Amino acid sequence: MKKLLLIGTMLLTTMTWAFDQPQLKNAKLEQRSAATSLEQQVRSISGAAWVAYAAPSISGNHNMCCYSFRDSSNRDYCCGTCGLEKHDSFVEGRNYNCPQLQQQKLEGPNEFFVFMRVTRGNVEKVRMFSPNCQIDAGRMNVVWLNDVKPAESVAFLSKITEAGGTFGRDEEADGAIAALAMHLDPSADSALAKLMTSGQSEHVAEQATFWAGTLRGSRGYEMIAAALERNGNSEFRKHAVFALSQNSDPRAQTRLIDLARHDNNSDIRGESLFWLSQAAGKKAAGVIASAIEDDPNTDVKKKAVFALSQLPEDEGIPLLISQAEKNANPVVRREAIFWLGQSGDKRALDYITSVLQR
Numbered sequence: 001m002k003k004l005l006l007i008g009t010m011l012l013t014t015m016t017w018a019f020d021q022p023q024l025k026n027a028k029l030e031q032r033s034a035a036t037s038l039e040q041q042v043r044s045i046s047g048a049a050w051v052a053y054a055a056p057s058i059s060g061n062h063n064m065c066c067y068s069f070r071d072s073s074n075r076d077y078c079c080g081t082c083g084l085e086k087h088d089s090f091v092e093g094r095n096y097n098c099p100q101l102q103q104q105k106l107e108g109p110n111e112f113f114v115f116m117r118v119t120r121g122n123v124e125k126v127r128m129f130s131p132n133c134q135i136d137a138g139r140m141n142v143v144w145l146n147d148v149k150p151a152e153s154v155a156f157l158s159k160i161t162e163a164g165g166t167f168g169r170d171e172e173a174d175g176a177i178a179a180l181a182m183h184l185d186p187s188a189d190s191a192l193a194k195l196m197t198s199g200q201s202e203h204v205a206e207q208a209t210f211w212a213g214t215l216r217g218s219r220g221y222e223m224i225a226a227a228l229e230r231n232g233n234s235e236f237r238k239h240a241v242f243a244l245s246q247n248s249d250p251r252a253q254t255r256l257i258d259l260a261r262h263d264n265n266s267d268i269r270g271e272s273l274f275w276l277s278q279a280a281g282k283k284a285a286g287v288i289a290s291a292i293e294d295d296p297n298t299d300v301k302k303k304a305v306f307a308l309s310q311l312p313e314d315e316g317i318p319l320l321i322s323q324a325e326k327n328a329n330p331v332v333r334r335e336a337i338f339w340l341g342q343s344g345d346k347r348a349l350d351y352i353t354s355v356l357q358r
Helices: 002-014 038-043 099-103 150-166 170-181 187-195 202-215 217-230 234-245 250-262 266-279 282-294 298-310 313-326 330-343 346-356
Strands: 023-025 028-033 048-056 063-065 067-071 076-079 081-083 091-093 111-119 122-129 134-136 141-146
Touching: 038 048, 038 141, 038 150, 048 150, 063 122, 111 150, 122 150, 122 170, 150 170, 150 187, 150 202, 170 187, 170 202, 187 202, 187 217, 202 217, 202 234, 217 234, 217 250, 234 250, 234 266, 250 266, 250 282, 266 282, 266 298, 282 298, 282 313, 298 313, 298 330, 313 330, 313 346, 330 346
Parallel strands: 023 134, 028 141, 048 141, 081 134
Antiparallel strands: 048 111, 063 091, 067 076, 111 122
């Protein structure tokens, strides 16, 4: 039995992922192994080329491609072909009615592809694609790397991000952050947490916070909550509030409510109210109403009234009419009437007409 356990442990330790290669066309393809060093292979590129490899991705419906829009009225769009050298439209999200999805594997690890535009060993841009995406290399050299270790990929992408942030190369940093956030490997969590610290550039910290909130679920929530505690920068905290509104962990909404009610910074209270109205529906209405009544800051009251206008119409319009009719604060009444007028809702127009006729 001990011998069997030992063999099983060795297999797990040495196991490597088996990946498909991307759907490439117009590519001068070369294959190499990165078993020794991913960075060494990238730095060895003498001219200009795209270096690409596969990595296990976090769970979820992540379809990363360029899209051709056929019917904007019903969002019936499908994967197009991405040009590596072009700035094609890009959507990270669901595919609609894409036949390519039928070709994807139904079992095995989820994966995605990292593409790096490299010139003389320097990474200039990072892009990521899902396996269903067709990619046009534009007759560029493409070096496909086998045997890339996921943790080594995370470490190298973090290094690219920090260099991009230091020298103001935002495009380079943004792609690298998004790509490392897609990694299944747990080292991606600690890498993002490090990028969210005040020691990084403001842009890098904000981008890392966004992707942690959008992609990393509960771990993303915990990273953002910790960053909110230690980082007092108002602009960063606004971005953190937005990232919380995009997070799937139920605690994120609870934290937004707490920020809306109790944060010492009026800008953060107002920002939290706005994103609550976008995400929470009926649950947000009580928090927003409390801010209108109880918050001592007039700007927060105004933002709270605006937040009511962002609720679904069947919830927001009656609440705005109630504020316009009954609130003792003239600023609140004026704001409520303004946003009623902007809504175009028949109930709002009927109410405004009745006020004018009094």
